Amino acid sequence: MSTTSIVVFTRDLRVHDNPVLAAAAAADYILPLFVHDEALVATGFATGRRRRFLDECLADLDARLRERGAALIRRAGDLATEVARLAHEVDAAAVHIAADASDFAERRQRRLAEALTTRRCELVVHDAVHTVLAAGAVTPQGNDHFAVFTPYHRRWVGAFRRKIASAPRRLRLPPAVPEPEAAVAAGSESGMPGGETEARRRAHRWLSDEVDRYHTRHDDLAAERGTSRLSPYLHFGCLSALELVSEAGTRHTDGADAFVRQLAWRDFHFQVLAARPKSAHDDYRTRGDAWRDDPQALQAWQEGQTGIPVVDAGMRQLAAEGWMHNRARLVTGSFLTKTLYLDWRAGAAHFQRHLLDGDVANNQMNWQWVAGTGTDTRPNRVLNPLRQAERYDPTGDYVRRWVPELAGLDDPRDLHQPWKLGPGELRRLGYPAPIVDLEKARDRFQQNRQLGPDL
Template identity: 55%
Template sequence: MNVAVALFTRDLRVHDNPVLHAAAGSASRVIPLFVLDDSILRSQFTSPNRAEFLTRSLRDLDRGLRQLGAPLVVRRGDPLAVLRRLAAEQPIDEVHLAADVSGYAQRRQETLVDGLPVRVHVHEGSVNAVPPGAVTPTGGNDHFAVFGPYLRRWLAVERRRPLAAPKRLEASTVAPGSLPEREEICSGEVAPELAVGGERAGRELLDRWVGELVDDYPEGHDDLAGDRTSRLSPHLHFGTLSPVEVVHRAGSRTRGAQEFVRQVAWRDFHHQVLAARPRTAGEDYRPRGDAWREEPEELRRWQEGRTGYPIVDAGMRQLLREGWMHNRARMITASFLVKTLHHDWRSGARHFLRHLVDGDVANNQMNWQWTAGTGTDTRPNRVLNPLRQAQRYDPGGDYVRRYLPELRSVPGAAVHEPWKLAVDHRRSLNYPDPMVDLDEGRSRFLEARLGQR
C-alpha cells in the first residue's frame, strides 16, 4: 500500500490543486494534512481576521475532502516534526506540497526536503498563475524590477489548464484530529463584516464575477462607491481559489477581462520580487535614505480614521469594519501616511497586516514600498492628493458617507471638505479638523526625500 501526504499550505481547495491531484494520482491512500505552524502563529502575520477566514476555510476544505472519501488531518507544531510523528502512525511513502515565495516558505520547503526520509515533491502553479521561475529577464537577473516588461513575458507564458478535483480519495488510518476554532489560533475582535472563507464561497464569488461583472471592470474598478471589484483577493491569498483557474475563467475576450487578468499579473509580479529578495518583506528594496518621522499620535489618528480628511478616514474605517479595503483607497491611505505625514511605510504595512483578511506578505509589503517609493515604483516622489483623489473617484461622496456615519448629513461633494461648512454645521458633526495641511505635508516630504540626493 502506497501512502502519500498532501500537505496543504496556501492552497485550501480541492479544485485545481496540483498537490492534491499529484498525491491522489501517485498513491493508493492519501493523507490530506494541514499543520497549524507554531512559527507562523507566533508571528506578526497572524491576525483575528485571517484566523477567522482560515478556520472557516479549513471547515469547508474538510467538507470537500470528506465528500471525496478522506477527511482533513489537522495537527499543530513544527511541520517537520509533525510529519515525522505522522509517519510513526502510518508509514508514509511521499509528501507533496506547493512551492511558495516568502523567505519562511522557502526555508520550510528546504527543511522538509532535507529532513524527511521520503521523497518530497514540490509543486509549482498552486499559489501563482505563473510561477516566479517561469518568467525571468534576459541578462542573468533573477527577477523583473519593472512591471511592464514582466507583464509582456507573463502574458506569453503557456499556462496549464485547471485540474479537476479528484473523483475519489482513499483515506488512511490516521485520526483526523479536531478542526481548530478561531480563538485557538488568535484572540481579539474580528471585523463585523468580514468576508466568508472557504472554497464554496470563493467559487460562488468567481462564478458571479466572470459571469456578470468582469466586463465592466475597466470603468468600475476605481469607483470607490460602486465597489465594482472582484473581492477575490482573500480567496487567492488562502488558496481557496486557484489563480490559474481564475485567469482561465476570466479569459481575454473582453477589455474588462484583460484588465482584471493584469491585476492577477501584478500579484505574481510582487511574488517574484519577494521570491528573489525575501528581505524586502522588512527592508527597502531601493533605499532612499529616508529619515522617517515618528509621531505616535499621528499614526494612531491615521489608524483610527480620524485624520480630518474624509476620503482617507473612510478607507481606514472600511478596513476596521470589513477587514478589507478598496484598492484605490489603499493607495490613498498609504500615500497619506508615507508621503503627506512622512511616516515609515513599515508602520502602515504592520497595521494593514493586523486587519487585512487578504494580508499577503508579498503584495502588502511590496505595495507599501511601491507607494513609499522604496520599491519597484519608477516615480518614487509622487504624492497623491487625497482631495483630488476624492473628487475623481468618489465625486458624489457616497463612499465617504458609507463609512463615516458622522458625515452622512453632508450632501454631495461637500462631504470631502467639511471644514468649509458653516461653523454651526461643522461643530455638530463631531468630526476632526484636518491634522495636516496638504501642501505643507507634500513640501516636507519632497524636501526630505530630495535632500537625500
C-alpha cells in the first residue's frame, strides 16, 4: 500500500540539508506545501520588501522541486486548517514540519497537532532545521538554558551535530493532486534576490574568497564584503546554518572561526527565546526602566534625521536595503535605548518591519542585549556614536554613502561632528542639528538606571 506525506515549509525554503523534506521524501508520494498564514500577514510581517523576497524564495523552491518531479503547492489562510484539509484530500499518513522557537510557532504547532488528530495523521516535528543545534541540545546544570554566551559557546563547539541531509533526487506528487502552474516572482528590488540558488552562490563565494578575512573586516562599516550578508538567506532557510558551519570549519583560519562564532550567537539567541518565549516582548532581566515617551525623537531616529551622522547612516541603510551592518545595528540600538532612553520594543518593531532578516529570536534578543535588559553581562554600557564612528568608519566613507548631504566634507572629523561647523553651515548642507546632547543623555541614562533593581 502506498503512503503519502506532506512537508510543510515554513522558513526552511531549501532542498539541500532540509531534514523535514528528507524525512517526508521517504514516503511513496510527497506533497510540498507552503501556507501564506493569515495570522502572519495580519502582523505586517509578510509585506513590502520582505514579501517580494519571500516570493522569490518560493519561486526558486518550486523550481528546485520541479527538477525532482514534484512542485510547490501554495495555499492561504490558517495553516492548521489548510494542512488538515489537504491531509484529508490526499489521505496523508504524516505531516512533517520544522520546530521553531517563537510563541507564535509553538501555538501554530499545537493547533496543527489538534487538527490532525481527527484525521489520524501523524505530526512529525523536526529539530535543528533553522539552527546548528536544537534549542535544548546543550543546557547548564540546574537550568533549562544558557543565559551567558561564553559558557554556551564552549559547550556548543564540541556538541554532537546531526548529519547533513542529502537533497532528494526524485519526488512524486500524489496522483490526485494536479500539478500547479510554475511559481513566478517579480524581479528583486533589494539587490539581494531571494532563493536557495542565489543563497548557495553567495555562500560559495563568501566561503571561497572572503571568510578568511572576516575577523579583521567585520566591524568596518564601509567594507562592502566585510560581512557575508547571508542573514536574510539564513532567516528564510534558503541556507542551512549547519552546512555553513561545517564548510567554514574546514578552513581553520581566524576569519572562519570568527564567522562560526557568529552562527553560535544565532543558536544562543534561539535557545534563550525557546526557553523564555515571553522575552520576545518582555524584559528578559528587568532593570526598572521608565522609558521616555517622545514620538518626535523616535520618528527622527526611524527616518535617519537625528543629527548624529553614523546613526543616521545606519537607519537610512536599513530603509534603502532592508539590511544593516551589524556594527551599525549596535550603534543605532544603543542610541535609541541609552541615549534617547526610548523603549527597546519600539526599535525592535521598526527593525522587524524593515529587515529582510527580521528573525524574532535574533532581532528581539539582540535588542534586549543592547538595551541592557537581556543577556549582556554589562547592561549599563553606552556606545558613544562618535567614538564608534571614529573607530569603525575612520575615513567617513560609510557616512558619505548614506548621508549624501555631508558627502562633500573631506575631513572625517567634520563629517562625524558637523554641528561643530556651526548652525549656518548645517543649514547650508541641509542637515539637522543633533536632537540630543550626548553627554547629558549619558548622564540621564545612568541616573535612571540607578533607580532600577539589582544595580
